Amino acid sequence: MRRLRAWAVALLLMLTVAVVAARPQYGGVLRVEIPTLLRSLDPAAAASDAPDAISRARVLPLIFETLVAVDERGGIAPQLASSWEHDARSQRWRFRLRPGVRLHDGSVLDAPKAAAALRAVGGLKISADGDTIVVETERESPDLPWELASIRMAIVVRRGSEAIGTGPFRVERFESPRVMLRAHEDYWKGRPFLDTVEILTGRSQADGTASVEMGRVDIAAIAPSDLSRLTARGLRTAASRPIDLVALVFEEHRALPASQGLRFAVASAIDRASICSVVLQRWAQPATAILPDWLSGYAAVVGTAADSANRASARTLVAAVPPAQRAMALRVDSTSPVDRAIADRIAVDAREIGLTIRIDPADALTPRPDLRLVHVKLEATSPDRALAAALAALGPRTARLMPVDLSLPSGARLEDVFRLERSLLEPRIVVPVVHLSELYVLGPQVEAWNGQPIRPSGAWDFGGVWMRSAKP
Numbered sequence: 001m002r003r004l005r006a007w008a009v010a011l012l013l014m015l016t017v018a019v020v021a022a023r024p025q026y027g028g029v030l031r032v033e034i035p036t037l038l039r040s041l042d043p044a045a046a047a048s049d050a051p052d053a054i055s056r057a058r059v060l061p062l063i064f065e066t067l068v069a070v071d072e073r074g075g076i077a078p079q080l081a082s083s084w085e086h087d088a089r090s091q092r093w094r095f096r097l098r099p100g101v102r103l104h105d106g107s108v109l110d111a112p113k114a115a116a117a118l119r120a121v122g123g124l125k126i127s128a129d130g131d132t133i134v135v136e137t138e139r140e141s142p143d144l145p146w147e148l149a150s151i152r153m154a155i156v157v158r159r160g161s162e163a164i165g166t167g168p169f170r171v172e173r174f175e176s177p178r179v180m181l182r183a184h185e186d187y188w189k190g191r192p193f194l195d196t197v198e199i200l201t202g203r204s205q206a207d208g209t210a211s212v213e214m215g216r217v218d219i220a221a222i223a224p225s226d227l228s229r230l231t232a233r234g235l236r237t238a239a240s241r242p243i244d245l246v247a248l249v250f251e252e253h254r255a256l257p258a259s260q261g262l263r264f265a266v267a268s269a270i271d272r273a274s275i276c277s278v279v280l281q282r283w284a285q286p287a288t289a290i291l292p293d294w295l296s297g298y299a300a301v302v303g304t305a306a307d308s309a310n311r312a313s314a315r316t317l318v319a320a321v322p323p324a325q326r327a328m329a330l331r332v333d334s335t336s337p338v339d340r341a342i343a344d345r346i347a348v349d350a351r352e353i354g355l356t357i358r359i360d361p362a363d364a365l366t367p368r369p370d371l372r373l374v375h376v377k378l379e380a381t382s383p384d385r386a387l388a389a390a391l392a393a394l395g396p397r398t399a400r401l402m403p404v405d406l407s408l409p410s411g412a413r414l415e416d417v418f419r420l421e422r423s424l425l426e427p428r429i430v431v432p433v434v435h436l437s438e439l440y441v442l443g444p445q446v447e448a449w450n451g452q453p454i455r456p457s458g459a460w461d462f463g464g465v466w467m468r469s470a471k472p
Contacts, residue, residue: 024193024447024449024464024466025193025466025467025468026191026193026195026466027193027194027195027467028193028194028195028196028445028466028467029194029195029196029197029198029467030194030196030197030198030218030219030446030462030465030467031198031200031216031217031218031219032197032198032199032200032217032218032219032220033199033200033201033203033207033208033211033217033219033220033221034055034058034199034200034201034203034208034220034221035051035202035203035204035205035208035221035336036051036052036054036055036201036202037051037052037055037176037177037201037202038052038055038056038059038176038177038179038199038201038202039052039176040052040056041059041060041063041163041171041174041179042156042163043056043060043064043151043152043153043154043156043163044120044121044152044156050377050393053377054377055201056151057151057377057379057458057459058458058459058460059179059199059201059460060151060154061151061154061167061459061460062167062168062169062181062197062460062462063165063167063169063170063171063181064151064154064155064156064163064165064166064167065079065080065154065155065165065166065167066079066080066148066149066150066151066153066154066155067079067080067081067084067095067097067114067133067148067149067153067155068081068084068095068145068148068149069149070149070380070381070457070459072455072456072457074294074295074380074456074457076145076146076149078098079098080097080098080101080109080114080155080166081095081096081097081098081133082096082097082098082099083095083096084096084145086144089140090137090140090141090142090144091136091137091138091139091140091141092134092135092136092137093134093135093136093137093141093144094129094132094133094134094135095132095133095134095135095148096131096132097109097110097111097114097131097132097133098188099131100188101166101188102166102184102186102187102188103157103164103165103166104164104165104166104170104184105159105164106186109155109157109166110128110131111128111129111130111131111132111133112128113155113157114128114133114155115127115128115133115134116157117155117156117157117158118133118135118153118155120156120158121152121153124136124137125137135148140411141410141411142411143382143384143385143410143411146381146382146385147385147410149381150381166184166187166188167184167187168183168184168187168189168192168462168463169181169182169183169184169192169197169462170182170183170184172196176201176202177200177201177202177203178198178199178200178201179197179198179199179201180196180197180198180199181196181197181198181199182195182196183195183196187463189463192462192463192464192465193449193464193465193466193467194462194465194466194467197462200217203220205220205221205222205223205226205336205337206223206226206337208220208221208222208441209222209223209226209230209441212230212235212441212442212443213230213233213235215443217443218442218443218445218446218467219238219440219441219442219443219446219453220440220441221438221439221440222237222439222440222441223336223337223338223439224279224280224281224283224284224338224436224439225279225281225337225338225341226441227281227283227439228281230441234444235441235442235443235444236441236442236446237439237440237441237442238439238440238442238452238453238454239283239437239438239439239440239454240437240438240454240455240456240457240458241292241294241380241437241456241457241458242284242285242292242294242434242435242436242437243292243377243378243380243435243436243437243438243457243458244375244376244377244378244435244436244437244438245287245290245292245374245375245376245378245390245432245434245435245436246287246339246342246373246374246375246376246432246433246434246435246436247287247290247373247374247376247430247431247432247433248266248267248330248346248371248372248373248374248430248431248433249371249372249374249394249398249429249430249431250263250370250371250401250428250429250430250431251368251369251370251371251372252397252401253368253370254328254370254371255401255427255429259325260427260428261317261320261321262317262318262321262325262355263427263428263429263431264314264317264428265314265315265317265318265321265353265355266314266346266350266355266371266428266431267428267431268310268311268313268314268317268353269310269311269314269349269350269352269353269355270346270349270431270433271345271349272286272287272433272434273286274345275342275345275346275433275434276434278345279338279341279342279345280338280342280434280436283436283437283439284434284435284436284437285434285435286434286435287299287432287433287434287435288300288302288432289302289421289425289432290387290390290391290421290424290425290430290432291378291383291386291387291390291421292378292435295378295380295383295386296383296386296387296414296417296418296421297383297414298414298418298421302418302421302422302425311352311353314353315353315354318353318354318355319354326354326355326356327355327356327357327358328350328355328356328357328358328369328370328371329357329358329360329366329367329368329369329370329371330343330346330347330357330358330359330360330369330370330371330372330373331360331361331362331364331369331371331372331373332359332360332361332362332372332373333362333372333373333374333375334362334375335361335362336375338436339373339375340359340361342373342433342434343359343373344359346373346433347359373433374393374394376390376393376394377393378390378435380456380457380458380459383414383417384408384409384410384411384412384414384416384417385410387408387417387420387421388408388410391406391408391424394430398429398430401429402424402427402429403427404420404423404424406420406424408420438454438458440453440454444468445467445468446465446467446468447465447466447467447468448461448464448465448466449464449465449466450464451464453465
């Protein structure tokens with residue numbers, strides 16, 4: 001009996017230790033490394049380049065918040081606004097401000113402050129009415145919440161050169177490439193568990209992976225090629241939905257009607273399924289459209305991926321091309337090893353149908369390429385806004401090559417977005433290849449109270465992250 005009682009006590013102690021170990025703890029530093037460089041922490045400032053835009057989309061929402069935000073399902077959810085309503089024509093909107101929200105300096109955010117912050121961004125007629133922010137537009141704007149969910153429309157109260165937000169963390173120090181954030185003690189959702197978030201930008205994925213393996217970093221962006229080694233070591237990973245577009249874009253001299261057969265051959269030759277399963281370790285999806293299906297809902301009916309019948313047709317198309325035109329130069333726009341690996345696989349697929357593709361890096365001093373491999377970060381927003389942003393990222397040079405008008409009015413219906421995307425894909429000047437997820441590796445001390453620290457949209461959810469090593 002005494003031995004049984006001792007075993008019961010020991011079991012109770014073990015269970016108590018397990019419960020305490022699993023309980024979130026306050027304190028500690030979360031160290032993060034990402035490959036893109038961050039140059040500004042001002043939401044109203046324009047991004048200096050694509051990498052800066054990517055870093056801003058991840059870091060700034062930790063500091064500044066919007067009236068509404070994109071939720072886990074890709075819809076619009078309340079954030080600083082607890083509710084909203086609009087008139088029958090969607091021209092007058094009323095957003096009720098959440099009570100008790102405090103700025104990083106300890107002052108209360110009221111409707112006049114929030115309205116003044118939004119007016120400073122420009123473009124909208126905004127006023128305050130009690131605890132409500134009133135937004136008036138000149139035309140029907142059923143998609144206004146999507147516009148207000150953009151980090152550009154974050155509530156920023158300015159005092160001199162200082163920008164003050166309401167997010168779970170405040171800026172303690174910013175000296176590019178390093179950002180130091182401190183927990184917002186009076187955050188309206190409750191104080192974050194972490195004391196500090198230290199973010200180092202502009203680091204290569206290889207450096208970040210090594211830093212996590214050696215215990216110098218807790219979260220780092222990784223390439224799919226590193227995944228198997230890291231999981232074999234028992235490290236966990238987190239991923240977004242497939243949100244990056246990798247596509248081929250033909251240059252002007254290959255975008256002519258006379259080269260249409262060649263473009264169709266290249267598009268049909270690409271074995272997207274193999275690229276996703278082998279090169280990208282199943283952390284990507286074959287892309288037959290610019291927007292992934294989770295974002296648009298129509299990607300599956302825009303085009304078809306390559307199969308054996310398509311490749312047979314591609315060989316016939318290539319056979320009709322003069323031999324001198326069967327060699328092409330492909331320039332990889334980024335320095336990412338992942339993009340180079342995708343390009344190498346495309347060259348192999350092209351060889352199987354009788355084409356020769358030479359791969360040139362982005363900084364190559366070679367003559368103009370025949371086509372480029374581009375990597376576009378898509379926005380988790382409404383289909384019309386996502387497509388417009390993707391087309392803008394492809395640049396005006398690509399737009400000039402298209403036989404259709406690529407302008408898309410804000411708030412366009414899904415049917416219009418679908419028709420535009422189908423029209424711009426038909427000439428095969430832009431050839432989607434894959435949609436790739438953002439991948440991160442998590443150190444052994446990282447825990448999350450409310451799920452993964454990386455949301456499906458790719459946003460960072462560090463408010464619920466805690467560190468096992470932190471003392472309660």
